[in-house]
Every structure is written in C-alpha cells, then in structure tokens.
Amino acid sequence: MTRRQFSPDWVEPPGATVASILAIQSIDVQKFAARASISSDVVARLISGDEVIDSELAERLAVHLGSTARFWMSREKCYRQQLTAAAETNQGDLRDWIRALPVADMVRFGWIKPESFRLRAEACLRFFGVPDLQSWDGRYSRLMEQVAFRTSNSFDSNPSSVVAWLRFGELEAQKIDCAQWNCDQFRQSMNEMRALTRVAAPSEFIPKLQAICARSGVALVVARAPKGCAASGSTRFLSAKKAVLMLSLRYRTDDHFWFSFFHEVGHLVLHGTNSFFVDGKGLVGSDREREADEFASESLIPESQSSLLESVGSDYRSVIRAARKLGISRGLVVGQLQHRGKIAFDKLNYLKERFRWDDF
Numbered sequence: 001m002t003r004r005q006f007s008p009d010w011v012e013p014p015g016a017t018v019a020s021i022l023a024i025q026s027i028d029v030q031k032f033a034a035r036a037s038i039s040s041d042v043v044a045r046l047i048s049g050d051e052v053i054d055s056e057l058a059e060r061l062a063v064h065l066g067s068t069a070r071f072w073m074s075r076e077k078c079y080r081q082q083l084t085a086a087a088e089t090n091q092g093d094l095r096d097w098i099r100a101l102p103v104a105d106m107v108r109f110g111w112i113k114p115e116s117f118r119l120r121a122e123a124c125l126r127f128f129g130v131p132d133l134q135s136w137d138g139r140y141s142r143l144m145e146q147v148a149f150r151t152s153n154s155f156d157s158n159p160s161s162v163v164a165w166l167r168f169g170e171l172e173a174q175k176i177d178c179a180q181w182n183c184d185q186f187r188q189s190m191n192e193m194r195a196l197t198r199v200a201a202p203s204e205f206i207p208k209l210q211a212i213c214a215r216s217g218v219a220l221v222v223a224r225a226p227k228g229c230a231a232s233g234s235t236r237f238l239s240a241k242k243a244v245l246m247l248s249l250r251y252r253t254d255d256h257f258w259f260s261f262f263h264e265v266g267h268l269v270l271h272g273t274n275s276f277f278v279d280g281k282g283l284v285g286s287d288r289e290r291e292a293d294e295f296a297s298e299s300l301i302p303e304s305q306s307s308l309l310e311s312v313g314s315d316y317r318s319v320i321r322a323a324r325k326l327g328i329s330r331g332l333v334v335g336q337l338q339h340r341g342k343i344a345f346d347k348l349n350y351l352k353e354r355f356r357w358d359d360f
Contacts, residue, residue: 012131013049014075021065036064041174048129050171052076083131084122093133094121100160102226109224111168128167150278151230158228162278165229166236166246173219173244176210180241181217183269189216190299193265197258197300197329200353209261218243218268224357225250232256232280233264237273250280254353255335258328259296266295300332309336314343319351329353 022032029047033040038060045051053061053076058069098121107114112123130136143166144159151157189212199205206222213220219238225231225248234246245264251257260279267277271288279289301309305326312322312333319337323330331352337343 013047013079014053014072015045015047015049015051017075018043018061018065019047032064036060044174049079049131050126050129052080079131080122083125084118097133097136097160098124100158101164102158102161102228105224105226106164109168109226111164127164127171146276147278156228157230157280161226161228162231165223165225165231165248166234166278168223169221169234169244169246170238172221172223173238173242176214176219176221178214178217178219178242181237181243181273183216186213186216186218186265187269189213190265193261194299195327197254197332198323198327200254202355202357213245217241218245221246222249224248230280231278233260234276234278235264235267236276240273243268243273248280249357252355252357253335253349254329254331254355257355258300258332259335262296262299263292265299266292270295297336300328301326301336309333309340309342312337312342314347316348316351319348 022029027035029043030040032038033043038057042051042057046053046057051057053072055069055073058072058076061067061072062069095117098117101124103112103120103124106112106124106127112120112127114120115123125131125133125136128136128140130139140163143163147159147162147166151159151162192212193209196205196209199208202222206220210220219242221244223246229248230250231246232248232250235243237243245261245268247257247261247264251260263279264277267275267288270291271277275288277288277292279292308322308325312318319330319333323333326333334343334348334351338345338347
C-alpha cells in the first residue's frame, strides 16, 4: 500500500488496528508482546495511542501482524496529523480546556514537552490518550464529576488539575509490573511496610515499598501534585487485577506521609475493587474516610500495643523508647500523641523526619 493510497478520514490510533488484528486472530496482548519481543507496556501504550511507531516498531508490526513497515509508518503519520487537525478545531473550547489544566507544572514536571499552543494542545491530548476534546469528554467526564464532588469543599482545588495528576499516576502505574490483586496477601504485608517507617531516606524506602505493594497487585506511584491539586493521596482499580495507590508530595514530614499511605491502603483492603477515592485536607469526607483513618491508626499502632502510647511522657527520651518498642519512626509517635491530645501540636516536632523529594 503506497502513501498516496493511504489517506483514511478517521481519527483513530494505529493501535486500534493492532487490537482488531489481535482480536481476529484470538491472540492476547501478552502473547503477542512475547512473540514480537516487545514489552506488554509498550503494546498497551500502542493500543491506547500513547506509543509513537518508529521504524523499528513498524518492522516488528509488519513481521508479526502483516502488511508492510511503510503501511504502519503511514498509519502513524496520518494519526498524528489528524490529532493536530483535531486540536486546531474548536479553538475556543480547546483554549478553555488548556487554561483549566496545570500546563505550566505539567511541563515543569516533564509530563509534557514545552510547545507552541498548537503543539501544546496536541501534547495535552496525547497525554490523556485521546484524539480530541469530544473523546476526552467521553473518557473523563465521569471522573471529572467524581473529582469535582470530592473536592467541592476545597477552595484551592481545581478538578482538571486533579484529573491530570490521576492520569499521570495511571501512566506510571502501567510501567510497574504487578502480580494480581490479592487482598489477603496485602494485609499480611502490613508489618513489612510498617517497618519501613523507620527508614529516613525516600530514595531508599520508596522502591522497597513499591516492591512490597507490587507483590499484591498494587502499583504505588509517588508524584508531585500540580497547582490546583489538593490531593494527598488516591486509590482506584485500573482493573479487577491491578490497583493504583497514589501519593502526592504535599506532606513533607514522616507522620503525615505514612498516615496518608496507610489511609490509602485502608481504602484498598476495606472498600472493594469498584471504589475510587481522592483524599486530602479540605476534601469531602465520609464514613469510608473515617474507616480508612481508623485502619491507618490501627496499622501504625495496633490496639494490642496502644497501652505503650498511653505511657509515653512529653519528653523526647520516652518518645524514642516508645518508637523503638513499637517498631515505627519517632515522628509517627509524636504525630499520634498530638492527634490524641497527649501533647500540643507545637511540641516535639523536631523528632519528625522531614523528607526531601528531590528525586520525585
């Protein structure tokens, strides 16, 4: 098929053709990825339109799916051109959509590249894996409604910024190989995760925490929140087999970070695979949020050890002794003492570990 002959009028990623061929041949993504020596994540991004077909990938597709490398390159070029054309339509709506997004932070964080308006619109659409605004509305309108409801109490929250943050988490989660979701195994990992609270450096404990989560089907993503995103954490299931647990870098002390983490863990183990949560200061609370708070408190200081906390005095030596006996960080002990009204919120804060998030 020549380039002149290949001029369809649809806006559909080449991956749609790949998915159609695989369906016709009754081949699943993993089997095809193995046969073509392509990672399953690349195939997934290809199908969604997020992966650009270069000459090497075009050759592999030609060999294992048929047609020619030239066909696949032409298909890719046509798709990108039509993405651009789609972005140029309805400029007013497109500009309003882009203004609502935290584009400056998306560029600063490396989520998209700095571009002119026309190319920036294409970059934003590509980031969300859609060809145009109509498709974006179709895919994200329900998520926007859920986010808008959950953030309605927070004056510094912009639903579009939250959705952009969630989308980045989804993209990062796709890169993390996970076992299938196993709630019982995840619960059994609590003590292992709890022990990491005593590790001071995020660059050391985050990879270990991600590995523990992945064993139970949870992709842990730690990502800076853009302007307008008041979220400290979020959980949802990308499928019945894989969950994503997101944490922002909003909290810089160990007590806030770890309580937020175990709060999100609580959502996953208590509230089912159809649940979706965005959490943060000023966001809408519910009975399920209180349940997750109780789960986090119990995970950090089990009821069987709570008497240790009751005996802790207001001096730093007793806090250090209690932390050693409980097997958690000193900052978490201070945070729990403050939360329970045992000491004032301005006391012993120097025992909390302040994290540096330079690598995130």
